[in-house]
Amino acid sequence: xxxxxxxxxxxxxxxxxxxxxxxxxxxxxxxxTLIPVMKQRLASPSxxxxxxxxxxxxxxxxxxxxxxxxxxxxxxxxxxxxxxQTAIPALAYLASLIGDPAVRHRGTIGGSLANNDPAxxxxxxxxxxxxxxKTNKRSIAADDFFEGLFATAxxxxxxxxxxxxxxxxxxxxAKFPHPASRFALVGVFVAKTKSGEVRVAVTGASQSGVLxxxxxxxxxxxxxxxxxxxxxxxxxxxxxNDLHGxxxxxxxxxxxxxxxxxxx
Amino acid sequence: xxxxxxxxxxxxxxxxxEDRTLLxxxxxxxxxxxxxxxxxxxxxxxxxxxHVDGRAVKSCTMLAxxxxxxDVTTIEGIANGDELHPMQAAFxxxxxxxxxxxxxxxxxSSIDIVNRYGGKLDETTVRHELExxxxxxxxxxxxxxxxxxxxxxxxxxxxxx
Numbered sequence: 491x492x493x494x495x496x497x498x499x500x501x502x503x504x505x506x507x508x509x510x511x512x513x514x515x516x517x518x519x520x521x522x523t524l525i526p527v528m529k530q531r532l533a534s535p536s537x538x539x540x541x542x543x544x545x546x547x548x549x550x551x552x553x554x555x556x557x558x559x560x561x562x563x564x565x566x567x568x569x570x571x572x573x574x575q576t577a578i579p580a581l582a583y584l585a586s587l588i589g590d591p592a593v594r595h596r597g598t599i600g601g602s603l604a605n606n607d608p609a610x611x612x613x614x615x616x617x618x619x620x621x622x623x624k625t626n627k628r629s630i631a632a633d634d635f636f637e638g639l640f641a642t643a644x645x646x647x648x649x650x651x652x653x654x655x656x657x658x659x660x661x662x663x664a665k666f667p668h669p670a671s672r673f674a675l676v677g678v679f680v681a682k683t684k685s686g687e688v689r690v691a692v693t694g695a696s697q698s699g700v701l702x703x704x705x706x707x708x709x710x711x712x713x714x715x716x717x718x719x720x721x722x723x724x725x726x727x728x729x730x731n732d733l734h735g736x737x738x739x740x741x742x743x744x745x746x747x748x749x750x751x752x753x754x
Numbered sequence: 755x756x757x758x759x760x761x762x763x764x765x766x767x768x769x770x771x772e773d774r775t776l777l778x779x780x781x782x783x784x785x786x787x788x789x790x791x792x793x794x795x796x797x798x799x800x801x802x803x804x805h806v807d808g809r810a811v812k813s814c815t816m817l818a819x820x821x822x823x824x825d826v827t828t829i830e831g832i833a834n835g836d837e838l839h840p841m842q843a844a845f846x847x848x849x850x851x852x853x854x855x856x857x858x859x860x861x862x863s864s865i866d867i868v869n870r871y872g873g874k875l876d877e878t879t880v881r882h883e884l885e886x887x888x889x890x891x892x893x894x895x896x897x898x899x900x901x902x903x904x905x906x907x908x909x910x911x912x913x914x915x
Binding site: 491492493494495496498518521522525526528529538540542566589590591592593595596670671672 | 776
């Protein structure tokens with residue numbers, strides 16, 4: 491790891507100010523992507539601003555028809571939260587599948603979304619449920635947030651503060667994990683909003699990151715059942731084709747995982 | 755160099771380290787607590803697992819600065835004098851190790867598992883929960899037996915307190 495300067499911020503405002511002072515600053519949340527990448531010398535931030543101890547960024551709140559997860563809340567805390575388990579069990583289940591227990595003790599939802607790894611789990615839930623990403627500057631709709639591999643609508647120095655999930659009428663998640671990394675080879679989140687709109691998001695499969703699958707959405711809009719997908723054709727256009735799986739294999743997995751998500 | 759203050763195995767310690775120093779290197783190189791191992795150095799194998807504020811974490815994926823002010827427990831901190839922790843005793847009695855390299859991380863993760871699940875552990879749960887700890891000797895069979903055995907012993911010892 492190259493040399494760096496570590497700063498621990500005690501508030502979001504302080505973190506944003508610290509960020510502007512470094513020549514090439516990076517925010518650190520759980521650190522379970524940034525630190526490995528720094529160890530490989532693929533990233534060499536001059537300054538690291540630790541957001542992990544900012545109290546206003548930790549916690550889960552339910553209000554009316556939404557569950558709000560603050561950005562530095564760990565995967566473990568989402569997975570075991572009674573609030574999340576009751577309101578959106580599929581989200582608690584998704585969090586319980588991320589990495590392994592030690593990773594879930596450190597990794598955070600805000601970090602996962604800001605990084606937007608194409609095989610991360612949370613982007614599928616955020617996009618399928620039409621969540622809103624709140625930052626220290628604005629609110630961003632899920633449909634406008636994800637911009638391809640490791641790219642998001644976040645501006646330089648902008649900090650995710652929370653994610654607000656509208657409680658869906660129905661939701662499910664199924665993932666085919668890579669057996670070593672536990673990242674999604676394909677993960678599918680299916681959701682039906684309270685107004686009846688079906689949204690389906692896939693992670694792990696596409697070269698353009700998390701994406702919605704309209705063929706699956708329209709089939710489920712007509713009939714919310716695994717059987718409704720039996721004859722749906724999934725295109726392998728733009729899907730990853732690598733040593734972990736061919737693009738047609740991944741296309742097949744999208745359908746199978748969608749069906750499992752519906753069953754779960 | 756910046757100073758990092760933290761509590762390790764119940765003792766307040768203060769170390770002067772570069773900001774890029776990982777927690778595992780503070781433990782091994784500054785404090786000579788070499789029971790915590792570095793296996794893969796890529797956050798996958800779990801040989802470096804310690805408890806930070808009561809939770810199992812991979813100390814190769816945490817900066818020393820992030821642990822400042824935290825309560826850290828390593829494999830050296832779990833026995834009660836000469837009396838092994840029930841998890842250590844169970845690993846010994848069930849032949850839960852061969853070369854022993856992964857064992858400190860296995861034991862720290864396993865204590866965390868029992869702490870979270872209490873007596874509600876079964877073989878499937880133990881195998882699932884140990885997915886962040888890799889062992890290349892045992893085939894896991896005796897490790898799982900050890901954790902289940904220890905879960906019973908820890909329940910008894912907690913009840914006795």
